[in-house]
Amino acid sequence: MRLLIILITISLSVFGCKDYSWEESYKLAASRSIVPEVDLVLVPEPFSNLDDEWIDVEKETVYKKEKLSKLLRTYGIGWSDFITIYKDKIKDRGNDIIFSGKGTTHATNYNYDANIPILFYGDKYVNNGIYQDTIYQQHIVPTVAELLESPVPNSVKLKSLSKILKKNSKPEIIVTIVIDQGGIQLYRAHNDSYPNIKKLMHNSAYFPNAMVGHIDAHTAVGHVAIGTGAFPNEHEIIANDRIYYKSINSNLTSVAEPIYQLPNGNISPSDMKSPTFADVWDQFNDNIPVIVSQCYAVRAAIGMAGHGSDYLYSPSFGYESKTSIVADKDFVYWLTKPTLSWTTHPGLYQLPDIANNFALYPFHSSRNPEGWDGFVPNSLDKMVKEFHRSVGNPTQSMLEGELIRSVIQKEIIDSGKSKDGYTDLVYVTFKATDATGHTHGWESEEAREVLEETDRQVGLIIQMLRNHYQEDFMLILTADHGAAPLIEFSGGRHMTYDRLLSEIQSLIPIESRNSNSLVNFYTSGQISLNKETMKIFGITEYDVIKRIKSIEIDKKLFFREVYSANELRKLDKNENK
Structure with missing residues (x-):
């Protein structure tokens, strides 16, 4: 009960009871970022992270007690509550503590x-x-x-x-x-x-x-x-990698394709x-x-x-070349x-x-x-x-x-x-x-x-x-x-890509899941759907969105929203600010 009260306090103290501004900002950023292949934009709950298994590996880290206590208060957590909850992960070192915590990452527009x-x-x-x-x-x-007094690249939309x-x-x-x-x-x-x-x-x-x-x-x-000076809907770089979910030897496997790297391993700026x-x-x-x-x-x-x-x-x-050099x-x-x-x-x-x-x-x-x-x-x-x-x-x-x-x-x-x-x-x-x-x-x-x-x-x-x-x-x-701040401080949660993919694949009959992927590729915040698989099994985009939004971690919904890219494309992509 104490932890539940802490987490409720976090959401009220950090975001306020009526926090509407986040969505406008998120949709604007997403609308400037959508490339044709992307179908869904994932918005986790605040402080929550979607990534690989590495993020849950614990390691010892040093914190100053005074600084950490002040930081925890910004998330609505008292020092005594923190010590009680994580007593098995803390070593007292006078003015410092050594805390065994998980990692963190970044992908959202929070x-x-x-x-x-x-x-x-x-x-x-x-x-x-x-x-x-x-x-x-x-x-x-x-x-x-x-x-x-230079020409501006034609993909620049801001002033x-x-x-x-x-x-x-x-x-x-x-x-x-x-x-x-x-x-x-x-x-x-x-x-x-x-x-x-x-x-x-x-x-x-x-x-x-x-x-x-x-x-x-x-x-x-x-x-x-x-x-x-361009947004992703112009330059088409949407993440560090596009991670393709494909069948290899009758098993679905995630295969990351790093940006600027060709299949043969050579480097190219063509992306x-x-x-x-x-x-x-x-x-x-x-x-x-x-x-x-x-x-x-x-x-x-x-x-x-x-x-x-x-x-x-x-x-x-968008400019005239001085020479053909x-x-x-x-x-x-x-x-x-x-x-x-x-x-x-x-x-x-x-x-x-x-x-x-x-x-x-x-x-x-x-x-x-x-x-x-x-x-x-x-x-x-x-x-x-x-x-x-x-x-x-x-x-x-x-x-x-x-x-x-x-x-x-x-x-x-x-x-x-x-x-x-x-x-x-x-x-x-x-x-x-x-x-x-x-x-x-x-x-x-x-x-x-x-x-x-x-x-x-x-x-x-x-x-x-x-x-x-x-x-x-x-x-x-x-x-x-x-x-993102560490989840132990903020009350956030972690979810792995494998868990997300498993939930999406559950829409397919169990006997067909290992050979038919509903996901073409994904990033930390975007998904490209496999339209052929969706057609074969009669699965709609709405079905996928509904399933993703139902995912729970620690008995709490993980995603705050899932946007359809078609909805986002209707927004003004190039609003000058």
Whole structure:
């Protein structure tokens, strides 16, 4: 009874008795995200997560008692109640506790997944201030395009944030920093741990109410939004993977198809149907600007930079080409897991030579031989097998910061291109915050330590830019998405993909379930239905929606709503805000 009262209190204290605003926001984001193959959009109850089995693996995490107690109160949970409920999972360590909890993820359009910072820094180019407007990642491209007097990619539907621009001149370089899983709540949880970013927030055009304006709130989708200025219904990147549910050897099996990866394992940007701003800016200026995009995940690196030498100008792109020049190979690179070294697609992009000095094993083993969070990087095989732990630590943020500064120094400054009158574009993602957040939660001391090192690296990037460019640079800082709080704190629930698929398949007679799938593919928040199977068994879309909405976890409904894509397509997909 006590736990039931706690959960009721959570819903009333966090969302209020009459919370209607969530649906309008959710439907708008979904309507901008629907591609032709998708039939259903899944909306879980607040704080609940749909993902693979990994999310239920428990691990020990450190929390400050005082900070955690304050956080729990925001969900309507008292400290004594929390200690009583989870007494078998807590170790008291004075001012800290060690808590054995589950992981977390991100996909929804609720505030914890969607509320992110966006700031534009550069006194020479922006009117500083804290702007309360609700803006999206998709506003970044048209704003930068206006500043640079550049053509805008034809897939951009939102308007520039003209009021923040001074437009006195063009910066020599624009550096865009993405703090992966760096939602607003990460900063609120660790208010004293990001002095450099905090200074940026107070000395920039800062939008604290910025939102992820699409679904799924995944890394791939957030980064392509930053790169293209388009929504998924234009660029067609809807998630990190499309997971196909198909019969293999008479058994239905989920087969993930990662974005930008061909069936033969080769990398291709062809999944991205919209040009990025970097594509347009580079081609518009005869390939003279230097384009750099760095992230250890290929789904982020390509989404920001674009198509490389695969980019082909077309009049349909919405601007007139200065020349017919063929696109060149930009510096776009990511990690390859077999060796944990930086790589690229040499037919489309370039790998900076200096990146060969930043392989993970030698860097981590020399900079942090004692390890972190119980993980010691003492062999390459170990780091490959436990990749998530290898990259989810402060040393990884250190590596990413040192590497991007080295690339800027060698490929732009030392090459004499830094002051040639053509604005260079540099994109870098600090992703250790995401790896740590998934494992320990953004509320944790582990997340705080990674944020502190990431903030230090941001400060060093700014210092480098000031030393060389003085005031002739712009820096943009944002995130690709936030993340849900841990379910033990919020009262949320987890459900696996297998459970969802099993419930949907239950609409088919039992003797036919292993060879006939009702699902073509799925993501964390979207489903493409198999129309042939539905026709064979006389199953309607309404039947599927009804079954999904009836699913219970811990005797409570898991989904808040399931939308038909046909309903969402009737909404205004391209409302400019």
